[in-house]
Amino acid sequence: MLIALAIAGLFAGLAAGLFGIGGGVVIVPVLFFLLDSLGYTETAMHVAVSTSLATIILTSVRSVMAHNKRGAVDWRIIRTWSPWIVLGSVIGILLAGYFSKQVMLGIFGTVLILFAAQFYFGRPGWKLAPEMPVGILRAAIGAFNGALSSIMGIGGGTLGVTLMTLCGMPMHRAVATAAGWGVAIGFPGAIAAMIVGWGRDGLPPFSAGFVNLPAFALISVFTVLMAPVGAALAHKLDADRLRRLFGILLGLVSLRMLWQALGL
Numbered sequence: 001m002l003i004a005l006a007i008a009g010l011f012a013g014l015a016a017g018l019f020g021i022g023g024g025v026v027i028v029p030v031l032f033f034l035l036d037s038l039g040y041t042e043t044a045m046h047v048a049v050s051t052s053l054a055t056i057i058l059t060s061v062r063s064v065m066a067h068n069k070r071g072a073v074d075w076r077i078i079r080t081w082s083p084w085i086v087l088g089s090v091i092g093i094l095l096a097g098y099f100s101k102q103v104m105l106g107i108f109g110t111v112l113i114l115f116a117a118q119f120y121f122g123r124p125g126w127k128l129a130p131e132m133p134v135g136i137l138r139a140a141i142g143a144f145n146g147a148l149s150s151i152m153g154i155g156g157g158t159l160g161v162t163l164m165t166l167c168g169m170p171m172h173r174a175v176a177t178a179a180g181w182g183v184a185i186g187f188p189g190a191i192a193a194m195i196v197g198w199g200r201d202g203l204p205p206f207s208a209g210f211v212n213l214p215a216f217a218l219i220s221v222f223t224v225l226m227a228p229v230g231a232a233l234a235h236k237l238d239a240d241r242l243r244r245l246f247g248i249l250l251g252l253v254s255l256r257m258l259w260q261a262l263g264l
Contacts, residue, residue, distance in 0.1 A: 017230020060182025
């Protein structure tokens with residue numbers, strides 16, 4: 001289990017820097033299957049999602065700092081969107097406390113496969129708007145992003161990169177900026193998960209609510225180390241190739257989670 005968590009941390013950190021995501025697309029499946037195999041069947045998905053949210057905090061900070069050194073982060077987007085993302089994150093984790101394992105798996109797999117298709121088959125020329133939304137639309141989309149990301153245990157980059165590129169932002173800048181949304185999702189989401197999951201039956205040892213502390217500590221070490229490596233690679237790869245790699249990663253993970261949700 002320790003070796004698997006270390007490997008998950010390495011890949012999660014690489015993905016965080018490379019794709020602007022918090023690493024949850026790697027951490028959640030690995031933690032879920034590990035905990036499920038150890039007999040924590042009923043709480044495995046909730047613990048995986050919540051622990052992933054906790055690890056996203058450090059990973060996102062490390063990743064956005066690495067991107068910022070290259071001047072790629074749009075701090076105005078982070079400042080104006082973060083309050084709504086924080087609100088949505090808390091709402092999402094409160095709702096997740098009432099969802100079954102199958103519902104959580106189904107949401108995770110379905111959303112990821114939709115975004116995988118968009119990133120793999122999409123084209124840079126596809127645009128929904130010339131710039132990012134403002135006003136009520138920004139509040140609604142930001143809260144939805146935060147809620148769905150916290151339910152899935154991802155850092156907001158999965159949704160954020162898609163939104164930003166469809167609103168005309170270059171891929172590399174979108175990846176760098178979306179990395180900054182992870183803190184706005186991970187921190188309030190992890191705190192809420194500790195409160196909601198406190199005292200629940202069937203939790204793994206050394207868990208604070210739904211957050212498993214040993215998994216958090218071990219994965220965080222490796223994700224923080226690898227995030228700058230991924231960020232460096234992101235600025236060396238071709239933008240179109242980066243989109244396709246992102247799509248393949250999301251597609252593989254989503255299919256595996258949907259398979260499990262259906263009980264196959």
